[in-house]
Amino acid sequence: MPKPSDLLQGTLDLLILKTIVRKPLHGWGIAKRIQTLSGDTLSVGQGSLYPALHRLENQGWICSEWEESDLGRPAKVYSVTPQGRKQLERELKSWNRLSSAVHLLIQNA
């Protein structure tokens, strides 16, 4: 059973991986996209975004490349590695399990 802090961190990892799994993005783009896709409910602080990106990259789940970008200059663009995809699947599964459990609990309690 993961501890609460692990859950939070794990959630951010999940969000990042999910955001860039189809389309590689730079940091700014990831933050924006999480915000828009969640209907402005979730906002990722830069204070945790960049350390999380670096951590994921160090774990080999995402990799980065400096590419021309929509920002008008080269930006560091992150994409998911094959290991990252597997990790994403694992995280999705555990998230689904958790959220349905929480849902059930709220419904029936």
Place this chain on the structure above:
Amino acid sequence: MRAIRILRRRLHCLFHGSHADAELQREIEIHIQQLTNEAIAEGMTEAEARAMALREFGPVDRIKEKCRDTRRVSRIQDFVQDLRYGVRMLRQSPAFTAIAVITLALGIGANTAIFSIVDAVLLRSLPYRDPNQLVLMFNVPLNRPDALSGISYRDFTECLAQNGAFSQIAGNAFHDLTLTGAGEPAIVNTADVTPEIFPLLDAKPLLGRALLPEDGKPGAAAVAVLSEDLWRSRFGSNPGLIGQSIALDMRSFTVAGILPASFRYPEGAPHQDVWISIMQDPLFGPLASKPGVRVMGLIGRLNPGVSLAKAQAEMNTLGARFAKEFPAEDSGFTIQVQPYREAVVGNLRPALLILLSAVGLLLSIACANIANLLLSKATSRGREIAVRIALGASRARIVRQLLTESALLGLLGGVAGLLLAAWAVRSLRPFLPAEVVQIGSIHVGGPVPAFALLLSLAAALAFGLAPALLATPSNLQSNLKEGGDRTGQRGGQRVRSFLAIAEISLAMVLLVAGGLLIRSFALVTSVNPGFDPNNVTEAEVSLPQFQYSTPQQWRAFADELLERLHAQPGLQDSALAVPLPMDRQGQPAFAFTIVGNPPLPPGKSTTADYATVSPGYFHTMRIPLLRGRFFSYQDSPSQPNVAIISETLARRYFPNQDPIGKQMRFGFPPNGDTPREIVGVVGDVRDAALSKEPGPMMYVPFAQAPLYGGEVVVRNSLSASGVAAAIRQAVRSIDKDLPVTGIAPFRDSLGQSTSRERFRTFLLATFSAIALALAAVGVFGVISYSASERTHEIGIRMALGAQRRDVLHLILGQGAKLALLGLGIGAVLSILLTRFLASLLYSVSATDPLTFAAVAIVLLGVAAAACYIPARRAMKVDPMAALRYQ
């Protein structure tokens, strides 16, 4: 695959750290730029937008530090960086570095030096196969288990035939023989053995063969095995020596083989030059056939898996059987088994362990001192550390950095200590007690450097951890606000005081130990030995027993020698004796009975030390006559046998009676039953060692109990070399083939007999002096730091009317509090610990109040002196300046 990518990335980061940092900077810059752009789009000015973006992004440096922390490689990188930083810090404050390194070098050096002795003596295994299987066996009286003696040849053969616990048993005895015919006549240390000893010890000859079982039989041809040293020094390494004959005590022996220099036996005793069968020894050979003469020591090798207890049980049974079968010789005796290692190093262990503990304490004091220095330094670095923490460095990171600095310091100190130890061991070697040197080569090698390295790292952790933790307080704000110089001030001062108290109390323990040993040594050396050793020269003359084989010849030689000595000017006051005081190397005491007393119950015996002396002996040695008369030249073999006894013997065995005219039966074997009339009582003599209370002694005239040679003592004021030449000349004029050995002032023998005491006293005194100096530096550091911290307070006090004297009292009072607390704790610790010293002390109690008081006074004095300088400085504080400054 993944592993490789991660590795590649980490390597990349390691080598391109600055590159990665630049990338991170650029990445963050882009983000902030985007935030700014958004804000501008919402209508802000560029400056407002930028400020707002930075606010929204958050603490850039902290985020960067966090990102960097995710690179695992940063551990190594940090370490390299910390190391560089550490070197820079140490170079920036050379005075601090020098003091810390010297302090540490003293601590590590002392530990390493002592450890090298411990390694050689206690840890390194003895140079034999399965040394733990080796045991020695002795006959001991049932009622006196500490009175070890040898075992008779008859009992040895019985042991061989009847034991089950041992794979091999061999006998050995040691004797000096005279080697002639190969250059100057020389005394050679000879091991008289039974041939079983060679397979038992796995001795493989370098050339020829060792002794074979048939060489050990009575009546076999006389063969000898030589040591490689003797073969090289005396016979020019001539391989043709095998099969040739050499002369030992004027009798010819065929050389059978050469033993390599690597073979040494026994450990912790002089090197043996010649090995012969005990049957061939001129002295022990004839004695071996007498069942009552305990002529040999026994060494045995236990069968694999046999415990010492089992062997002892078997020997108990055997001893009981001997007592029943041979009651005349063996009743009242049993056989004791002792591990060989125990016999070699057992008596050295307590002193070594005490020295090891002493240097451990010394290192603790050194660590406390350095911790104190580091604390003061870390405090002045408080601001730097606070800024780094504010910029996002984690506490663990800072602690790690400070510990790296300590480790660096520790290693520097360790290397310096190792050098110091190597130097100390080399220069102390001549002063090491002989039995320590003979056990194994003592040098700073093998496991010793590793020990020093580990010790210095452990020390670094010990002195670095507290300062590092205190330097990184949890409350950041106050640090920055106060300008950093109050970092952990409360805690710091408390820790500093604690360290100073610890130093004083540990120093007290060492000083008490040193003081007790010094006092005990002073008592030993100033003890009245019962004779006057000044201006006495001794020399040893040993007669080859095949040439001088009869007591008549021995007596004639002694008479001739003394006559020639007395004829020379300045040598009139000379005599002959066997043995001299301090030269009683394991010479057993002889049993005696008093004629007319009821017979002793079986198993009980009365014993006394025995010496045979020429008439002038008591006068030459200045041993006082208490009753009766000295020996005279009239006490010849044709006259009734006489004896002189010592005061203790007279008091103990002739209580309330006059011993003069009474008769005792005793004598050198085989004359153990000769009745002798007591003609005199002389003063007690410290005979075995200065630290041993004199025991009962009995003397006989040399003419009535001659031996094959003896020790010459000459009292005069000539130069030692003049006396030596005169003695040599007198001996040569009788027989040019006789060697004279061991010519030395008698004082030297006395010095030898206390060399162990002197050595350990010297070491412990040195350690406690260093401890005292370190503790003084520690107290000085704490008090002067605290005084400078209190400058402001002192300024206010003086402004409010405090006198200089009050300031002096304030500072000295603080020091006195530390010192008294330290002394109190130290006294308790000392009382608890000095009992382990008790076995090394001579007529001083382990809690000797005089020593405790003296040490307390010295420590208080030193502490007061250490406080006085900072107190003087505090007295000179100008109140105005002090107030303005803050």
